[in-house]
Amino acid sequence: MHHHGVQLAVCDRCLGIYVGLVLGSAATRWGRAVWERVRAWGLFPLAMVLVPVGIDWLAPVLGLWESVPLSRSLTGLLAGIGGGGVVADRILTSIGSEAPSAGEG
Numbered sequence: 001m002h003h004h005g006v007q008l009a010v011c012d013r014c015l016g017i018y019v020g021l022v023l024g025s026a027a028t029r030w031g032r033a034v035w036e037r038v039r040a041w042g043l044f045p046l047a048m049v050l051v052p053v054g055i056d057w058l059a060p061v062l063g064l065w066e067s068v069p070l071s072r073s074l075t076g077l078l079a080g081i082g083g084g085g086v087v088a089d090r091i092l093t094s095i096g097s098e099a100p101s102a103g104e105g
Helices: 012-030 032-039 044-062 069-098
Strands: none
Touching: 012 032, 012 069, 032 069, 044 069
């Protein structure tokens, strides 16, 4: 990937994943009701956000269509948001369940 003519040390898809991880992690605190519903599905939502990445990778391999930087960035962003959100929600949930109640010392 290039930015203002300078090559970055990260590919389009990875940049989308990194940005998505930050956004997905931050969004877990703002959308608690949504994450409570997502949590009920287990790891299925995480698997589902990886499907577009797999399709975007597999299509050029099979000769169906060419993967362009925009599609790689967007599928990476989707995977990062989903992955970051699921992982952050699991961490926050486990921390919350281990917190002592008000009566405990």
